Amino acid sequence: MEYRKLGGTGVRVSAVSLGTGGQWGGRVDRGAAKRIVAAALDSGINYIDTANIYGTWYDGKPLAEEFLGLALEGVRERIVLGTKGCQRLGDGPNAWGASRYNLMNALEASLRRLRTDHVDLYQIHLYDPETPMEETMRTLEDLVRSGKVRYIGSSQYQAWQICTCNDLADRYGWARFVTTQAHYNLLEREAEAELLPFCRARNVGLLPYFALANGLLAGRYSPGEPPPADSRAAAFERTRRYLGRYGTPANYVTIGKLTEYARQRGHTLADLAIAWLLAEPVVATVITGASSAEQIAANARAAAWKLNASEAAEVRAILGSEGGTQE
Ligand SMILES: NC(=O)c1ccc[n+]([C@@H]2O[C@H](COP(=O)([O-])OP(=O)(O)OC[C@H]3O[C@@H](n4cnc5c(N)ncnc54)[C@H](OP(=O)(O)O)[C@@H]3O)[C@@H](O)[C@H]2O)c1
Secondary structure: OOEEEOOOOOOEEEOEEEEOOOOEOOOEOHHHHHHHHHHHHHOOOOEEEOOOOOOHHHHOOOHHHHHHHHHOOOOHHHOEEEEEEOOOOOOOOOOOOOOHHHHHHHHHHHHHHHOOOOEEEEEEOOOOOOOOHHHHHHHHHHHHHOOOEEEEEEEOOOHHHHHHHHHHHHHHOOOOEEEEEEEOEOOEOHHHOOHHHHHHHHOOEEEEEOOOHHHHHHOOOOOOOOOOOOOHHHHOHHHHHHHHHHOOHHHHHHHHHHHHHHHHOOOOHHHHHHHHHHOOOOEOOEEEOOOOHHHHHHHHHHHHOOOOHHHHHHHHHHHOOOOOOOO
């Protein structure tokens, strides 16, 4: 496994990592979670991504952190653990947001569920336009100083939002965002317009999510056919909505070409989806979801495929120039 710097920090994370969104707490139960984490560790994965709201889409309970806390028993010190707060969890006007009130409560609750005394990367799940940036960044600084958080990151932020937050942090000598998470994959390249150049210029590590487009880029779905019975789309309305948006006729043509390109080189489409993201140096780790130990092991192996410059150019040619270019 290749290890990369987490943004501008000294800590190293596996180039491929495990995400616990989507299915943990439902399709991925307590036992499966343990097996997937064990397989991830065996494969050299050391970054695991979660969030306080993951798992709530089944029966409202934040089960992903709970299952992860149990699965990390005895192996916590081998993991760079990332979680997130900000999205609504519970009732009332303050049960969401990047306010000091909510973030401090949210982190304490995450620590309890994760059975740990600190998280390594605490991320603001999405930009909260109603809370002053100073309040959020000062709170994060306090959480770092308390020892409960090692590094801080953003998620779903625009470049100017990260930039303004980090400028504030620099002005006051507070902790800065070292990473950001964004929806980025072979079929969704909006991040290339502003976020990616910003991350390169300011050494903010990019953590792409939906790298496999919910399974579309892992060859799980075919045009005109119902989702396989054992797939996430068969079980999950959110995934069906995602497929409705990205499973377009044009995208299936592209997927066909990419699958053939990978096959000719002895790889799968999922390998290519991961390797292509890793060809971008500012990507710190590619977050991948998995519903089995075998899937996460396969995703980890994909990190071994280093696309050379001509391969990267060939893939760009298949994708076309829309969405920018990946240099
Ligand atoms: N920051 C944010 O706002 C944000 C938002 C979304 C996600 N995330 C993070 O990103 C992570 C990944 O997202 P995700 O799990 O939703 O989507 P994903 O990684 O794009 O897709 C995962 C799905 O792809 C299929 N798959 C994975 N590996 C495979 C393999 N080797 N072979 C065949 N199929 C394979 C599985 O589908 P089946 O289960 O159908 O087999 C799996 O459920 C989340 O867990 C979360 O940690 C962050």
